[in-house]
Amino acid sequence: MKKTVLLAGALLASLQSHAVTAQSLPRYDVKAHCREVAAFGGAFSESTMDGCMQMEQSAYDQLKRTFPDLSASMRKHCDEVASFGGHGSYSTLQGCIQMEQSSARRNAGTEFKY
Structure with a gap:
């Protein structure tokens, strides 16, 4: 009986913590993403790396204030778009x-007109 109560409590705590993290910004490997962008085409570009990191930081800073207020379906859809095929991008998430x-x-406000 004690084991069942402990397991139920642990499961409930796990579900509650998952619900909270679902509202927080996803964690992307921005440095890896920017390295791929900066190396695209063969030669690595330091200026592209720098610009990418700045753009990602700016997007992250803006999103951390608004992301929790978005609908769950929009957060999920845009996270899937932003992380498609790689490390993820906050600027893509923001876009x-x-x-x-x-x-x-x-x-x-759109209605179909017959």
Whole structure:
């Protein structure tokens, strides 16, 4: 009986902590992403690496304030888009969110005309 109660408590705590982390920003390997971008085409570019890191930091800083307020479906969809095929990108995540929000605003007032 004690074992069952402990297991149930551990499961509940695990589910609660997962729900909290689902609302926080995903963790991407930004340095690896930027290295791939900077090396694209063969020759590594320090200026591209620097620009990529700055762009990713700026996107992350903006997203950490707004990401928890987004719908779960938008967070999940845009995380999948931003992490597709690699290490993940906060600037791609930000772009996806902006496009989804813009489209939702346009779609809210759209009606089909017969």
